[in-house]
Amino acid sequence: MRLDLALVERGLARSRTHAARLIADGHVRLNDATVTRASQAVSADDRLEADVERWVSRAAHKLLGALDDSGVHVPARVLDAGASTGGFTQVCLDRGASTVFAVDVGHGQLVDELRNDPRVVVAEGRNVRDLTLDDVGGEPVGLVVGDLSFISLTLVLPALLGVLSDLSWTSRPDF
Structure with a gap:
């Protein structure tokens, strides 16, 4: 084999x-x-x-660094915009989120470990530009994380701001 x-x-x-x-x-x-x-x-x-890596993707390390450097606390409800395999989703769960809305325009990328986690609400084939409060359970989320390097933030910010409770901090770390 x-x-x-x-x-x-x-x-x-x-x-x-x-x-x-x-x-x-x-x-x-x-x-x-x-x-x-x-x-x-x-x-x-x-x-x-x-030697198995704890995190489902290398993207997790980007968010870990950003959270640690900024001191941002992960609230109960989080939106992961552009979830892909779920590195950011996994970090948010590890840091205390009780619900993560994992949204991605693609299909079948989120690892089964997260797809089957009852704390993760999976929305595949969904463009973040079209998000509404209904997509996040009808109430705003406390934090939006995302790896959206293939789309301009000017196109997605209106939708993201529409589901976020407060705008306190934003960052777009590059690779």
Whole structure:
């Protein structure tokens, strides 16, 4: 069996894509030797280890840094605009959010761990430009986080401000 498939089958990676990233980054050991080829053959008797990243995506580190540097507290209700795989959503839950509205124009990107979390309200195929209070349960959210690098903020700010309770802080950190 291929190494990337073995990682998923043994529960050491969430998906083949995640497995490929772990392998490429040198975080996988096969019988105590670091392996960097996803196609490496693995047998049932081989010992397989992976240093698994806690966060579902690298984007989580961007938000962690922004929150830590700014001292912003994560409130109970949060909107993650452009949720993708869910790195920002995961951080918000970890920092105390009881509900995160994970909105993305794409489909099927949010990891199952978050998709199946009852605290996450998933809205796929939804453009943040068209958001209304109804999309966030009828009441404003206390914080909007988002990684919207492929759209101008001037196009999305009116909708985001319409679902946000107070405008206290905004930031758009680049990569």
